[in-house]
Amino acid sequence: MTEKFSSLTVLMVSDLARSQTFYREVLGFNVNDWWTERGGLHGVALKLFQAADPADVKPNKSPAGGGYAVDVQVYTNTWAQLDALYEEFTSKGAVISVEPVIYADGGPWKEFVIEDPDGYHFAFGGTDGK
Template identity: 40%
Template sequence: MEINQKAVNNKTEVKLGRTIQVRLVSDLKKSQEYYRDVLGCKVDDWGHAERDEMLFILQQATSQDDVRPNAISQKRPNYPTEWEGPDHGWDSFIHISWEDLDQYVEEVRSKGGIIAIEPFTGAHGKWEFKNALIQDIDGYNFVLGAMRLKNEENI
């Protein structure tokens, strides 16, 4: 069996690798600086911006019209809880520990980063969540999301 395959029900299934998001940006040099100096990423000349498990490829847009952060998605009533969807456009959702979310928001803020939505908490079904929304200089939204099971100690 090859390294990139695994057996499933006596069939071989191809294993997919890490997902890398690509961002068309209005000014590659300024974006590389923001991702490095504000978001804390390692950035190379190719446009790779990486921190821990978060990885983007920044590419220069041909036109400002090509820089298109996601719009707000349509609400939908059939999620498994009472939640009907986000109130803002999401370009990336980044899992982060409950304890680290506030610290990272403060790190970004202290470096002049754009905190579009301050950390807030809520609940969906049996889960408690804490989110915050950070933007890059082109308006791409990074949702920082932490979740944990609700229990009386957390409330």
């Protein structure tokens, strides 16, 4: 018997309606009362929970040795897809925490990072699989 599993990332948010609007209008996710997802991004799905207290919202902190924090990593198949996402998100007013950068190690690997209204960081990246 083959079992099929799936997962989603749970984020505590300070204002559920604001977060739902952001994920729908800025990032182009399909949003309903239970979760938010965007097809074509390797099954990226999120569960947004209203925090009882804003202090319960805790994005990852930047590493002590430098660099930047990432709460969700999203993989793309090609750099063309990555560049299209960057253009889409910036045209809709997304806050870019890290502009597109290419790292020689890992492929090479290219990514950029956006920040949501609660300070969660989403790294979009991949190797150029064209």
